[in-house]
Amino acid sequence: MNFSKSEQLHTEALEHIVGGVNSPSRSFKAVGGGSPVAMERAKGAYFWDVDGNQYIDYLAAYGPIITGHAHPHITKAIQHAAETGILYGTPTKHEVTFAKMLKEAMPAMEKVRFTNSGTEAVMTTIRVARAFTGRDKIIKFAGCYHGHSDLVLVAAGSGPATLGTPDSAGVTKNIASEVITVPFNEIEPFKEALAKWGDEIAGVLVEPIVGNFGIVEPVPGFLEEINKHAHDAGALVIYDEVITAFRFMYGGAQDLLNVKPDLTAMGKIIGGGLPIGAYGGRVDIMEKIAPLGPAYQAGTMAGNPASIQAGIACLEVLKEEGVYDEMDRLGEILERGILEAAAKHGVTITINRLKGALTIYFTDQKVVNYDQAEATDGEIFAKFFKLMLEQGINLAPSKYEAWFLTTAHTEDDITKTLEAVDHAFKQL
Numbered sequence: 241m242n243f244s245k246s247e248q249l250h251t252e253a254l255e256h257i258v259g260g261v262n263s264p265s266r267s268f269k270a271v272g273g274g275s276p277v278a279m280e281r282a283k284g285a286y287f288w289d290v291d292g293n294q295y296i297d298y299l300a301a302y303g304p305i306i307t308g309h310a311h312p313h314i315t316k317a318i319q320h321a322a323e324t325g326i327l328y329g330t331p332t333k334h335e336v337t338f339a340k341m342l343k344e345a346m347p348a349m350e351k352v353r354f355t356n357s358g359t360e361a362v363m364t365t366i367r368v369a370r371a372f373t374g375r376d377k378i379i380k381f382a383g384c385y386h387g388h389s390d391l392v393l394v395a396a397g398s399g400p401a402t403l404g405t406p407d408s409a410g411v412t413k414n415i416a417s418e419v420i421t422v423p424f425n426e427i428e429p430f431k432e433a434l435a436k437w438g439d440e441i442a443g444v445l446v447e448p449i450v451g452n453f454g455i456v457e458p459v460p461g462f463l464e465e466i467n468k469h470a471h472d473a474g475a476l477v478i479y480d481e482v483i484t485a486f487r488f489m490y491g492g493a494q495d496l497l498n499v500k501p502d503l504t505a506m507g508k509i510i511g512g513g514l515p516i517g518a519y520g521g522r523v524d525i526m527e528k529i530a531p532l533g534p535a536y537q538a539g540t541m542a543g544n545p546a547s548i549q550a551g552i553a554c555l556e557v558l559k560e561e562g563v564y565d566e567m568d569r570l571g572e573i574l575e576r577g578i579l580e581a582a583a584k585h586g587v588t589i590t591i592n593r594l595k596g597a598l599t600i601y602f603t604d605q606k607v608v609n610y611d612q613a614e615a616t617d618g619e620i621f622a623k624f625f626k627l628m629l630e631q632g633i634n635l636a637p638s639k640y641e642a643w644f645l646t647t648a649h650t651e652d653d654i655t656k657t658l659e660a661v662d663h664a665f666k667q668l
């Protein structure tokens with residue numbers, strides 16, 4: 241494959257855009273450097289780059305593109321928004337419709353508020369938890385990523401971990417001292433943290449199914465224990481469902497696992513590809529937010545008609561019978577084929593898969609926490625990533641990310657992908 245136009249563009253981008261990218265995870269730093277491929281066009285499960293190369297896409301824009309690129313139903317909704325006014329700064333009927341849809345899908349969200357990103361949604365759930373409890377500290381889990389607000393850039397996951405800066409410069413020691421980080425999937429350290437700081441903890445923030453050091457499910461009982469001990473200590477439980485909401489089923493990880501948080505943050509899929517975030521939860525907590533209460537959160541673009549209508553259209557597609565079963569079926573074929581190819585070529589891997597999302601770790605160990613994900617082989621991953629890219633398979637350039645299937649992927653795409661995997665493994 242020829243990437244010369246991408247390379248040229250990256251050289252130019254480096255002169256004008258810091259690091260040549262608008263989000264660090266898009267750079268190829270974590271896979272040994274090089275020019276990230278610049279895409280020009282996307283449709284369904286496919287991408288075409290500026291050099292005219294075609295790819296099967298498993299990045300799905302880091303999660304949001306669950307219906308495939310340029311889905312006609314979503315495109316129509318965006319066109320309608322463009323033609324009827326892109327931004328009003330007033331209430332609209334669409335945001336009420338959408339809030340009702342989210343509540344129906346996730347009943348723990350008794351009241352909802354829309355934001356422009358997952359970062360904002362999570363950031364505000366923390367503020368609201370503090371306003372409600374009158375306490376300052378939060379507990380989070382190592383390797384979970386919750387956006388780039390100050391408080392959660394402490395031992396954060398995929399992006400920062402990949403770049404080797406779990407604590408961002410510019411986050412003050414005072415702020416970091418308000419965050420307690422404990423390992424995911426281990427209840428004892430969590431209980432110890434509560435025993436030590438229990439009456440200072442406003443909230444416990446967790447990705448109920450992790451997406452940021454690969455796909456990692458909670459061990460049975462883990463989330464239930466978090467709920468119990470957090471509530472006993474008077475702290476709120478906040479689920480960050482920015483990746484997981486509508487990823488594995490129509491609803492959240494909370495519905496799949498039958499556990500209820502006090503507050504939920506989401507983003508990605510619910511915007512159908514346009515910028516969005518949302519948070520919600522128990523009504524008595526949500527009433528702390530302005531204009532009803534003293535906790536402030538706002539946004540010029542929040543609830544904008546385009547994102548909301550794209551989000552409604554996206555959920556309409558996801559409501560259709562069988563879409564999640566099909567992503568699960570293709571995910572299973574993909575997983576099985578990758579494992580077979582690994583066995584054939586003597587490549588050591590572990591796969592974590594939940595329905596249409598999976599991560600390949602180059603390790604012989606199980607991966608249930610961040611330390612285990614970190615210990616997997618990044619150099620082999622980097623080689624694998626590039627071998628796949630050269631064969632027209634677009635993955636995220638980090639060993640900590642997931643492959644995401646969409647409703648647009650077909651069995652034929654999986655077959656082609658498995659041929660590429662076979663070829664890549666042969667060369668590792």
Ligand code: PMP
Pocket residue numbers: 302356357358359360362385386387388447451452480481482483507508516517
């Ligand atoms: N929470 C989680 C679990 C995420 O994966 C992300 C983004 N990868 C965020 C929050 C931040 O969302 P955004 O990038 O929309 O600000």
